Amino acid sequence: MEFDVLIVGAGPAGLSTAIRLMQQAKAAAKELTVCVVEKGSEVGAHILSGAVFEPRALNELLPNWQEQGAPVTTAVTHDDIYLFKNADDATKLPGFAVPKTMHNSGNYIVSIANLCRWLAQQAEQLGVEIFPGFAASEVLIDDNVVKGIVIGDMGLDKDGQPKDSFVPGMELHAKYTVFAEGCRGHLGKQLIAHFELDKDKSPQHYALGFKEIWDIPSEQHQPGLVMHSAGWPLTNDTSGGGYLYHAESQQVVVGLIVDLNYSNPHLSPFEEFQRYKQHPVVKQYLKEGKRVSYGARAITKGGLNSLPKMSFNGGLLVGCDAGTLNFAKIKGNHTAMKSGMLAAETLFNALSQDDNGGKDLTAFADAIEQSWLYDELYRSRNFGPALHKFGTFWGGAFNTLEQNWFGGKFPFTLKDNSFDHAQLKLANEAPVINYPKPDNIVSFDRLSSVYLSNTNHEEEQPCHLKLADSSIPISINLPKYNEPAQRYCPAGVYEIVQDENNAPKFQINAQNCIHCKTCDIKDPAQNITWVTPEGAGGPNYPNM
Template sequence: MQRESMEFDVVIVGAGPAGLSCAIRLAQQAQEQQQECTICVVEKGSEVGAHILSGAVFEPRALNELIPDWQERGAPLTTPVVKDDIMLFRNANDASRLPGFMVPKTFHNQGNYITSMGNLCRWLAEQAEQLGVEIFPGFPAADIIIEDEQVKGIITGDMGLDRHGEPKPSFEPGMELRATYTVFAEGCRGHLGKRLQQHFNLSADKSPQHYAIGFKEIWDIPAEQHQPGLVVHTTGWPLDGDGTGGGYLYHAEDGQVYVGLIVDLNYRNPYLNPFGEFQKFKTHPEIAKVLTNGKRVTYGARAITKGGFYSLPKMTFPGGVLVGCNAGTLNFAKIKGNHTAMKSGMLAAESIFSALQQETAPASLDDFAQRFEQSWLYDELYRSRNFGPAIHKFGTMLGGAYNTLDQNWFGGKLPFTIKDETPDYQMLRKASECQPIEYPKPDNKLTFDRLSSVFLSNTNHEEEQPCHLKLTDAAIPLTVNLPQYAEPAQRYCPAGVYEIVEENGESVFKVNAQNCIHCKTCDIKDPSQNITWVTPEGTGGPNYPNM
């Protein structure tokens, strides 16, 4: 197929905090050195921020380095954290606040801000464009250009194919965006990053990556229930048996709160429904008293990369680098990945710009590893290296006690190595060994169903296009996953994409790709590893206004 081609010094895949920070730092260096550096950022969302979903309590450390005068420039960080509460939910009705000495100091948020990362990314994009960076929203990176075992850029997705992959009258082939260096900042479980790790064997001798699914809703609440700057984190109920994770409630600006639940994807019971657990969470009196008489504004969900230090792949390969959550730089001990993603992008920019100065470019990016190991990012991830594995190995209470001791008394330097070597998808038990879980019907006041929730995410896909949720073997859902695991895709998907229906007296595994909110949970948790998420046609997916 004949494709148009464009040449750049650097192509960056993904306009999230890592990709935009990389672009800004590259452009800053080019400006400082008075050298030309052509930089292109492609983003699969309809606009920058459309696919960004994060809690978020934001630590400004990396932003202070990248744009020291961010306050004067109007960055949307206006709600500083004024109070932290850590609560143990003992059951559906009882809760207690944990005293400070029982809380890992990584959970303290003095100096941080409650913010919308979608809006912060929109602001970062403005800063990048002022420096001459070209940003192309609505252009998903669908394929990688690899020639002579070196990455030479990406190919954007074809537009105007029907569901059988045949061109429609509106067909437009994707473009080749060629680059000396390509940065992959796709976020958690990026489909190109996944392929690069396999192709270049980047995860050899590393622990498997681990994940969670994070839910978030934004609510408008009555003024008397609103406490701007209050951050509440919870542990325990409803995840006190079949799964681990925790909840959050952040009092943001303009009378809004962000409420959510993080469910680790190493859960064992195939009947567990993460969306259902989130709905239950909101009925706890400590949460319900804040949300009652409020109005739900929007909903979303996204997988979270949480394997930490021991799961980090080799980030560089010939012609490029993985950054941010695509590599797994989130610090789960802080429940934060935005500042670490930004720093990884900045380090990549410095390594790339140095390489571009070499007469023999494209030079190796091997110095990235040294830059990384000498940075505060490496130190932060190293000090938190045992946090996730300890929770997985010992459970929430004992793992939490270990982490409090390690972080508060030893600064993350206890001389122990705790690793989790079992991939999340292998953790499911057979359905015959587990107890089914019944979830209450939604009351449409605090709790809701999945389809009405997806509606609030503004999700849309062109219906007449190839399905972007690829089944390696179309028979496996009914012949393997259903008899062995009660086909958990019906429950782990937060958007109701997968269902088993009766057609002409036979069971059929139906994929409602139109509903997909791009969380990637199916790609991660399917016990047969039979589902592969790839990019749909440009602009498809959620359109989050301020998540």
């Protein structure tokens, strides 16, 4: 199948690209074929975000979004920022002690999954073709030019042989292909390596974000209240923070973000999240509630210092596939949307000149540098490196000073040139962490959590978690790091079990995978590669 523009991923960046392309085509009375492929069973099925949403890009893309019924209705009424000192004690910080980028006046508490479903409707009304349930498994590169993608085969057994239900993959060709896969997109990762797009850049940095949705009693619900916290349970050199947002319909969303540069191999981000919910400031809102959804997703947080070149022969990277999140705001949806809109304008300008495609649209970089997106990323460039270098307290103080008094424009740039996966200490040099058992009131185990993510994969298919060397987990990672995959995975995919000879065996429960990509990022040997399973597999998030 042939298109003018092919977009991989129906998230905020990809859908904004599609909408802006068709808006321009309609205004110019120009025929344009635009296709979006999405690996989730439906648009929104794989979307997970906090999310406090800044509507700046949406205002530009669809100025009448309120009249058009966008699911953006719960305005932020109040910010509470806490420093959690320990499991019982916390200090609420005054406004002047908090970076102003953390203030959310004018923003909204939303489900980005539902916003993407609505954006998809707007795109289809403009003539965009959207194909959910189809996973882009391969990039087509011919003579160093991206020509399109391959949709993965359907109906293969675990050995890669066709079953009765076999449907061969299809090639989708385009003049230009836009990659909007989200954090650690597996095709984006290949393209960055192939075209050396990250040359002379700081390594990309990541965090793992958890999210649960709870139904709570009306007397505990304060629609529009936003709460963020730093400190406990993340201690020593483990940075990150928690959040709890009071959304609509007597629901709160609660989560914890754990930076993936942590050093203790015994640490379990999932268990830290379960501990976090036990803090009195958090538990007061959950204690009489019911958990209704769970999910987790890696977050690209390297910012401007790690932003790769976003154009190459025949295509563009947008949104979190490149890393446009503004970490100082803990927000990436509005920046992802803006990157998609700028990509669309760059593409339309090229296609309007009878461009047959395949070029390196370097004008995209110029468009970004002249936009508010670049200004935001420039002002937040020191935020993450400061936390990594100075820790939560002093790094937070540095960031408050730079953001509130200098507008994010200190006359120097901090860099963090370490790799997240290389930070683990040896297991015998790090303290063992004994986590409490779940109480099944506010804390739970992995399997009951994964159940709430509605995750499902066709069991008889090739494993989509590829080991470069199958011996490394037992021969190297187990003795050196107590095989951290058992703990960093938020879905219980990786286990150490005993084989028939009572020897340790590395077991991969790929059926549990919620597509967070943490294993691809944090494995100390960089031995695990996440690739797409069959289309429509994975979580089916209702309104995350």
